[in-house]
Amino acid sequence: MKNTKVFAHRGAAGTHPENTMIAFQEALRVGADGVELDVHLTKDNVPVVIHDETVNRTTNGSGWIKEYYYDDLRKLDAGSWFDEEFTGCTIPSLEEVLQWIAKTSLQINIELKNGIVRYENIEKIVIDLVHKYNLKDRVIISSFNHYSLVEVNKCAPEIETAILFMEGLYKPWEYAKTIGATGLHCYLPVAVPELLEGANIEGMPVRPFVVNEEKHIAALVRGGCSAIITDWPKQAIKIRDNLK
Template structure:
């Protein structure tokens, strides 16, 4: 049985390492992930930084909104010890730092623009410019829950792949995605029912559910021929894919 489902490490190897840190991304590559997924926001002085929440409270030893802190202020925060003391000293990376590293790996990279709550000015162009700087056009997917942002990206850089993020069981979402210039579906796991996977394949649009962590879900999606999954446990997913491929 040939299993071709790609494995994206959700915020890096988030199950075993502090999310959205360089150590989490590097570990995901070592564990055999095909790609990494990360979140990008802007500091007060316009530097694109890699962090999921709009505030730093949950994943650092600091407190406050990302948008209200300068890059230098963000760099003083510890982004590892909240997860485990052994990761003390991990920092919030910049998108520039991650892309410079990714360029020398075989990894795909999904950049989620976190602009649904805070409307970061010019975030789309800033991200696009960095993708071009590191010549990652063929390896990048830009996604967002803010679909107005995806329309802007498609207008600015129609050659880059964009994907709609959504939670609900939308009807034939590939039609909507194409209408806004997107070419992939990144749905919440419960929306990835077998019929949806089959119809998305027939429509020629990759379906990549998030966040797929249970072994039975990983296995069933891979056996159904899902294009890719986002998982906190890339090593687990890789082992399941190897087992299925040899069965």
């Protein structure tokens, strides 16, 4: 029953500025099994870890990531919007995070944000970095852009991929298999018992997002969910570990 892993959504985003090194370090500190993060490309094609297509919400700057050179993006403050205590945090490059992850035993879910902005070659760029740090066995690449996942599977079938979806699909494991994906990352409300049961029979991991409430965590752990993606890893671990 306690086999469900806890993945920290954008790092420990409940307590720390999302998608920053300090948020990932906090996830490790509290005992998370893995972290989830979001990737975009800068104008000079550097993969960077940030959720939105622009820097407006989570930094002191403004504008599209695709219009920023990496060196300029690094000058932005990505912590003070959350709390002044975190002033000075920067937007990490994916490389910086992977270099750090490689020294831990964390799993890492890399979400390719290749939907609203189409980042050419993002799949290959990310795959090369995963291999550079020898992380293929600890990485899951996910995306709402399933064409991107097909590309990942074509270039690197050895890396696990998972479809992200928001709708209540019927037998999504059958669809996932058609694109070579091996995991289901679904919006919490569609992680219904039928989906969990069917995926478990198929041996396909389900990792719903974003699971912050105790009743949902308990139900998913009891339902045999592979992992939950949560903003509050410390609390989620406690709830999971205290379940009878």
